[in-house]
Structure formats: C-alpha cells, structure tokens
Amino acid sequence: MNKDTEIIRTQSGQSQNREHSVPLYLTSSFTFESAEQARSLFADEIEGNIYSRFSNPNTSEFIEKMCLLEGAEDGFAFATGMAAVFVGFGAFLQAGDHVLAARSVFGSSHQLLTKVLPKWGITSSYADVSKPEEWESLIQPNTKLIFIETPSNPQLELIDLEWLGNLKRKHNLILSVDNCFATPYLQTPIAFGADLVIHSATKFIDGQGRVLGGAILGRKDLISEVRFFARHTGPSMSPFNAWILSKSLETLPVRMDRHCSSALALAEQLDGHAELESVAYPFLPSFPQYELAKKQMKQGGGIVTLIVKGGYERAHKFIDALQMLSKTSNLGDSRTTITHPASTTHSKLTLEEREAVGIFDGLVRISVGLENKEDIIQDIERALEASK
Known part of the structure; x- marks a missing residue:
C-alpha cells in the first residue's frame, strides 16, 4: 500500500461507538482493570495507557503515522518543536560531552547550543556546510552527537545526508536531523543514515497555523532514551494537538x-x-x-x-x-x-x-x-x- 494511502487509513482502534473519525481522548489518566494490571503497566511488562503525559491514543496515532512516513522504528510527540530539539540533546548528553553542529541552524537551536547546554558542561562546535573537509577535523574524543538542519532555516543550505551518514558511522556518533523544512513527504533522512529525525509539527505538518507540536522519530533503542527523559520532564504533546496533527497528515x-x-x-x-x-x-x-x-x-x-x-x-x-x-x-x-x-x-x-x-x-x-x-x-x- 502506498504511504499516501496508509497515513489516511491508519487510525487508533474504534470504540464501542464505531466512530469513523478517531475521537478526542481528553483525559489526564486511564483506569486499570485490576491492581495487578496497574503493576504490570508500570513495570513495562505490558503495553497500555497510564497517564497522558506518558502516552494517549491520540498522540500514539500521530506518532504511528509519522514513523510510517519517516521509516522510523519509534517516536515521541512533544508540545513544541523546540521541546523536541531540546530533548534530542538532553536525552543523550551529559557533562563533558561535545556536539558537532552545522553552522546554519535555527536561532533557538543556536541559543540552546551556545547558551543553555554549556550550563551543564556540554560544549559544541560549528562546521561550515560549504566545507565538508573540515567536519571530521572538528570531531573530538568526547563528541557524542551530530546535529544538522537540511534544508537550513532560512538560507536553505543543504547537507549531503549520505556522506554525513558515513561519517557518523565511522566515528560511532548519533546523527540527528531537523527535517522541518522538507517534511517526511519530501525527504527521509533515516534512509541516508540518520539515527534521529526531529520535526516542528507546528509548520508544514499542521499546515494551517493552528497548533504547536514537535516530534522525534528514530531507532527504537534511542527513542527509549527519549521517552524516559520526556516522561520525567513533561514536555509531551496534548491529546487535542495530536488529534489535529494526525488529521493534518492525511492531507500532507x-x-x-x-x-x-x-x-x-x-x-x-x-x-x-x-x-x-x-x-x-x-x-x-x-x-x-x-x-x-x-x-x-x-x-x-x-x-x-x-x-x-x-x-x-x-x-x-x-x-x-x-x-x-x-x-x-x-x-x-x-x-x-x-x-x-x-x-x-x-x-x-x-x-x-x-x-x-x-x-x-x-x-x-x-x-x-x-x-x-x-x-x-x-x-x-x-x-x-x-x-x-
């Protein structure tokens, strides 16, 4: 089945009301059939909804569609695109780590790299998109992650994803790509070697300037770290925004x-x-x-x-x-x-x-x-x- 069809036909399961359009699940929490089921859910022995900060049928449907489009194993939905960018750093970095980033990044991403992360002893270096030969020389023994945008905001500079995928594999780094401008309809960085793909769903994903949202998609083991960080820091997407964005994907x-x-x-x-x-x-x-x-x-x-x-x-x-x-x-x-x-x-x-x-x-x-x-x-x- 073509992806254009799949994102329209992919939906959360119907309730007893047999609705054609998935309803809004505006609930803060979910009930358990028994104390034992609650224990099993909190112990991650079984899958299911506990609390909407962790998961919700609406956010789950949105992420399922985004993973389908990006070719990702798993994902997590955030309140904003910048919450996703921040967690994309916070979930993997600790004091003493280093980030190699493209010089051409969004203004708020620049502020994170130069003003916020240094508070916790995390350093970064910028590499020039037009000088690929200098990238490898900027990789340090403590480099953990490469972060880029392609096309970049606002100059539309591109980075060769295949080349960068080979570079990150050579040095065993995490490659994180902000794919906001292209959307997964036009570009799938994972196919070229990216480990994580980040979106501000506020932009083309929504498409009508109605709601805020963000997402990180990628390898299951990495998203497990993202989910842990987000679950305990609370930047998750609201069910209403997820419902809007999931419907928006049908027309992307x-x-x-x-x-x-x-x-x-x-x-x-x-x-x-x-x-x-x-x-x-x-x-x-x-x-x-x-x-x-x-x-x-x-x-x-x-x-x-x-x-x-x-x-x-x-x-x-x-x-x-x-x-x-x-x-x-x-x-x-x-x-x-x-x-x-x-x-x-x-x-x-x-x-x-x-x-x-x-x-x-x-x-x-x-x-x-x-x-x-x-x-x-x-x-x-x-x-x-x-x-x-």
Whole structure:
C-alpha cells in the first residue's frame, strides 16, 4: 500500500461507538482493570495507557503515522518543536560531552547550543556546510552527537545526508536531523543514515497555523532514551494537538505538492529580478546545491529565500508594501507568510554570527502558501516595485 494511502487509513482502534473519525481522548489518566494490571503497566511488562503525559491514543496515532512516513522504528510527540530539539540533546548528553553542529541552524537551536547546554558542561562546535573537509577535523574524543538542519532555516543550505551518514558511522556518533523544512513527504533522512529525525509539527505538518507540536522519530533503542527523559520532564504533546496533527497528515502529500509547485514558480519568476541580489530555492537550476537537492529530496519544498537590494531598510520597506502576504515569523501555513530573519527569528545572533551563515540584512524568507500562485507572485512583484 502506498504511504499516501496508509497515513489516511491508519487510525487508533474504534470504540464501542464505531466512530469513523478517531475521537478526542481528553483525559489526564486511564483506569486499570485490576491492581495487578496497574503493576504490570508500570513495570513495562505490558503495553497500555497510564497517564497522558506518558502516552494517549491520540498522540500514539500521530506518532504511528509519522514513523510510517519517516521509516522510523519509534517516536515521541512533544508540545513544541523546540521541546523536541531540546530533548534530542538532553536525552543523550551529559557533562563533558561535545556536539558537532552545522553552522546554519535555527536561532533557538543556536541559543540552546551556545547558551543553555554549556550550563551543564556540554560544549559544541560549528562546521561550515560549504566545507565538508573540515567536519571530521572538528570531531573530538568526547563528541557524542551530530546535529544538522537540511534544508537550513532560512538560507536553505543543504547537507549531503549520505556522506554525513558515513561519517557518523565511522566515528560511532548519533546523527540527528531537523527535517522541518522538507517534511517526511519530501525527504527521509533515516534512509541516508540518520539515527534521529526531529520535526516542528507546528509548520508544514499542521499546515494551517493552528497548533504547536514537535516530534522525534528514530531507532527504537534511542527513542527509549527519549521517552524516559520526556516522561520525567513533561514536555509531551496534548491529546487535542495530536488529534489535529494526525488529521493534518492525511492531507500532507496534496498540500506539499501545491506548496512546492507554487514555490518553484515563484523562484523561477523572480530569478534574475533587477531588484534582487539573489533567489534561493533548492530545485531552481541556479541553486548552488541543485544536484544534491535532486538526489535527496522529492521536490524543493515550500520556502523561497530572497536577498533584496538595499539591505535592512529596503527589506523592511518591501515587507511593508505587501498587501496579501502575512507578516509573521511562522511558516508552513496555508497562507503565504514572510519574515525578515535578521530582525526576527535570528535577531539574537550577533551581526558576525548572522553574516557567517549568510543571513544578511536584505534577506527575507517566504513560506509559499496554497493561494493561487499568480496572486502570490503579483503581490511580491508589486511590493518590489513600490519599495524601490
């Protein structure tokens, strides 16, 4: 059976009411048939629901579908994407450990690596995506984990997952991949050697800007560590959000097809535009890593990055001239959104840190929605002209 079909037909078991759509299980806890059953559940001798911080039929269904899409053995659902990123570190690292990370990571991930983890004696080094030869030299005797995003936020830099999978096997490391921008519909890092895949389900997984959520998928033995850490620290997803996200997955393929086709059309239309310094989109032939994108991604994704001529002031003027696009830092919505990373999502980085990863003052990130593509293109072209 095709995965597109499986994520629609995969559901938790029906109750005695024979419902066609899985109901919401808004309960904090679950009852036991006997004291012995309770003992067996807490001793992990049998499987079953105990408490919704641990598991719930709605979160279980969501994770089952995500594992199906990613080709993962197991997974855990989180309240937010950043909760998933944090647990992806916290479950495996201890004082004295070292993380090797791609220099191009989301602003909050950067803060975790440089401000939060050092509080517990965990260090990190950044490797340049454009310099694969330097990665191995940065691996230390105490390196435990490699953390990357591909495509990265917001520059859309790619990392060769097959090459990195070979590197982590050589040094017996855990490879953790943030797959938020691509979604499991477009890219499956586990197939290339990743051990863990992390998602902010808030973005394309939900697809309508309604709820927050995150997930970690991967090897069963590693998810056992994730589950233990999360069970005792409490960042689990709510049943309601899991119910929403599980239903959202049923339309992920058709939504991503539309996001990708419209994003490619926008990138092609703007490539070489007189008011832009550059246009970045993985499936645009002029994209520096076009061949790599074709190798490990099904389509190019829903994000287009522009660098507007005129720097910070012009970028803000351009954004303010837009009439239809939503000015918000979120992405992956049915509505096209735009943000200026240097002054929003990555504003806590220094100027030097931003420029080191290509987040220049004129850069804007567009998350292409599901509107008619001609309306999206017209609004952007009109704003470029008005902001001259």
